[in-house]
Amino acid sequence: MDISVFGSGYVGLVAGACLADVGHQVICIDVDAARIERLKAGEIPIYEPGLSELVSQNVAAGRLRFTTDTAFAVTQSEVLFIAVGTPPDEDGSADLRHVLTVAKSIGEHMNDYKLIVDKSTVPVGTADKVKATIAGVLAERSDTASRTLAFDVCSNPEFLKEGAAIEDFTRGARVIVGTDSDHVEERMRACYAPYNRNHDKMIFMSVRAAELTKYAANAMLATKISFMNEIAGLAERLDVDVEEVRRGIGSDPRIGYHFIYPGCGYGGSCFPKDVQALERTAREHGYQAALLSAVEQVNYAQKRTLFAKLSAALGDVRGKTIAVWGLSFKPDTDDMREAPSRELMEALWQAGARVQAFDPEAMGECRRIYGERDDLVLTFDRVQAVKGADALVICTEWKAFRSVDLAWLAGELSDKLIVDGRNLYDLESAAQAGLRYIGVGRNNLA
Numbered sequence: 284m285d286i287s288v289f290g291s292g293y294v295g296l297v298a299g300a301c302l303a304d305v306g307h308q309v310i311c312i313d314v315d316a317a318r319i320e321r322l323k324a325g326e327i328p329i330y331e332p333g334l335s336e337l338v339s340q341n342v343a344a345g346r347l348r349f350t351t352d353t354a355f356a357v358t359q360s361e362v363l364f365i366a367v368g369t370p371p372d373e374d375g376s377a378d379l380r381h382v383l384t385v386a387k388s389i390g391e392h393m394n395d396y397k398l399i400v401d402k403s404t405v406p407v408g409t410a411d412k413v414k415a416t417i418a419g420v421l422a423e424r425s426d427t428a429s430r431t432l433a434f435d436v437c438s439n440p441e442f443l444k445e446g447a448a449i450e451d452f453t454r455g456a457r458v459i460v461g462t463d464s465d466h467v468e469e470r471m472r473a474c475y476a477p478y479n480r481n482h483d484k485m486i487f488m489s490v491r492a493a494e495l496t497k498y499a500a501n502a503m504l505a506t507k508i509s510f511m512n513e514i515a516g517l518a519e520r521l522d523v524d525v526e527e528v529r530r531g532i533g534s535d536p537r538i539g540y541h542f543i544y545p546g547c548g549y550g551g552s553c554f555p556k557d558v559q560a561l562e563r564t565a566r567e568h569g570y571q572a573a574l575l576s577a578v579e580q581v582n583y584a585q586k587r588t589l590f591a592k593l594s595a596a597l598g599d600v601r602g603k604t605i606a607v608w609g610l611s612f613k614p615d616t617d618d619m620r621e622a623p624s625r626e627l628m629e630a631l632w633q634a635g636a637r638v639q640a641f642d643p644e645a646m647g648e649c650r651r652i653y654g655e656r657d658d659l660v661l662t663f664d665r666v667q668a669v670k671g672a673d674a675l676v677i678c679t680e681w682k683a684f685r686s687v688d689l690a691w692l693a694g695e696l697s698d699k700l701i702v703d704g705r706n707l708y709d710l711e712s713a714a715q716a717g718l719r720y721i722g723v724g725r726n727n728l729a
């Protein structure tokens with residue numbers, strides 16, 4: 284099939300490369316000329332395991348191309364994916380500006396039937412807006428023949444996790460398509476057929492249900508995390524190790540082990556934004572989504588617990604040097620959007636402490652966000668980060684942080700304190716090494 288993907292960010296690039304990899308002819312379009320030039324030169328603007336190889340193989344095979352030429356992309360392809368960003372507005376609702384700009388240019392340039400696929404995370408009712416925008420532009424076109432061009436708009440939300448995006452696209456649990464048209468169903472089946480071989484993963488539903496499914500999935504996962512973080516807070520006051528509780532409840536298949544890891548709060552470009560946007564949608568419809576507000580509140584508070592625990596243990600942190608392991612919001616990405624590390628570092632700086640940080644991938648991103656400052660040293664590795672530090676805070680569970688010599692850490696850290704936002708170590712081993720080790724939901728803070 285001939286496919287164009289609007290938006291060469293995270294979702295668009297992964298979708299484009301994976302669709303090209305199974306033989307479709309794919310054109311990726313972006314308004315950012317510099318980004319397109321970098322992509323043409325084989326440079327991938329984001330860190331995602333396996334993506335660079337996948338892109339270069341498919342470019343070399345002639346199945347994947349990059350352009351800023353919208354007219355070319357629209358006329359060349361039958362299927363047009365919209366995968367542009369929907370950043371939060373000031374009030375938390377999703378900003379559809381980019382989505383509707385793409386819709387407008389599709390209307391301006393389409394020359395025959397097009398199937399438009401909404402892949403961006405968009406509020407319920409957006410497909411209708413995309414449809415109306417295209418129809419509006421077509422009706423205004425000077426070439427009267429164009430005014431009757433047919434097109435369909437369907438919803439096909441993405442469920443990629445950063446760090447595992449290719450795996451999720453190629454072997455994901457489901458492909459959701461919202462449409463009421465048999466023709467669209469047939470074309471979308473053809474589009475995904477190579478990834479839908481062993482059992483049918485495609486779930487068809489109404490357009491609005493597909494749009495809501497995306498938000499409901501993320502909100503459900505965020506709810507599980509905030510629930511577990513709340514239980515962790517309770518465990519700290521009841522002298523219980525929440526890790527035992529996690530194993531205890533996870534064994535019930537109705538609950539399951541996924542997404543019940545207590546931590547220092549969820550971050551990234553999806554959960555915080557999507558929970559907020561869904562709550563906002565509810566409010567717009569006169570419905571109070573009490574649970575969603577609570578999920579968000581618990582998460583906000585959870586991100587602040589790292590600093591609270593550290594300063595409760597150290598007293599004043601002014602003049603202290605705090606080592607930070609992990610800056611990205613989760614492992615296998617360089618993404619620091621809404622990362623708990625940011626909340627922590629900003630609180631430390633405000634309190635007059637210095638930070639020595641290490642992250643396997645996010646150092647450049649950290650520099651980009653915070654620039655050069657006297658109270659931030661980015662170190663070459665995890666060992667350098669703890670040299671001369673008073674205490675260590677772990678914000679991200681990178682594999683490299685999992686196995687460490689705790690006795691060595693106790694020797695390095697002058698206050699012999701670790702605040703671990705990811706519960707990486709065993710309580711007993713930490714105590715034996717002579718460390719004060721404060722995790723999430725594991726210590727009696729009553």
Ligand code: UGA
Binds near residue numbers: 443446545613
């Ligand atoms: C999330 C969803 O998992 C994807 O299915 C979805 O497609 C994507 O958002 C999106 O909407 O684009 P992602 O944001 O990449 O993916 O990250 P996750 O792996 O889901 O982790 C989100 C946050 O939850 C991280 O900060 C992580 O540390 C935290 N988390 C996760 C926990 O604190 N505890 C857990 O048990 C699991």
